[in-house]
Amino acid sequence: MPTDGTVNRERILDAAEHLVIENGFSATSVDQVIKAAATSKGAFFHHFATKLDLAQALTTRYVNADLGHLRAALQATATAADPAERVVAFVRHFEEAADEMMSAQSSCLYVAVLTEQQLVTNGTADLINRAIEAWRKEIADLLTAAAASRDVDLDDLDALADHVFVTFEGAFLLCRSTGSSEHMRAQLRVLRHLLGAVLGLPRAERIVGNA
Secondary structure, three states, rough: OOEEEEHHHHHHHHHHHHHHHHHHHOOOOHHHHHHHHHOOOHHHHHHOOOOOHHHHHHHHHHHHHHHHHHHHHHHHOOOOOOHHHHHHHHHHHHHHHHHHHHOOOOOHHHHHHHHHHHHHHHHHHHHHHHHHHHHHHHHHHHHHHHHHHOOOOOOOHHHHHHHHHHHHHHHHHHHHHHHHOHHHHHHHHHHHHHHHHHOOHHHHHHHOOOO
16 A cells, blocks of 8 residues: 555646646646645645656656556557557557546646746656657557568658657647547547558458447
């Protein structure tokens, strides 16, 4: 069981994550975080020496969770015999969890951090860059194996891998701007169809599990 201190720290991080995603880092004050977390100023500064320390901890936690989702998807699709089918299954893994993802958060912390110059210059954004590079590499590896197995010539494989990642981030923004969480699932469904077509999968293999 976690200690009370650990529970309090996580409560502060939970409150801060929600506020920063909703309002931005600069517009989120320590007092707002303390109030939202139902804690004290003493408790806050026991865990975080400064607001920038909070940003580092918040981003580290978010990045670790993000990479955990990536590892889970890779593990869940590792038994696919056909590398091209694995690519489709990889996207479907997130598509099927889209509603849960969007109920947990309305947008992505990455955007909130990367738009803050002070977080870019103090190294907080470097944590995100490492996570993005991990996603790009793993997706590129999946696509490389799939293209080789199907003898498909992908003109710009790295750009296609980036497109997969960008679809996730763009879907977050679309959901937020329209106020509808349905776009995440819809965009991932379209992405799944497009990747299946590019990799030469028959339509029936592209749509197994969902329309």
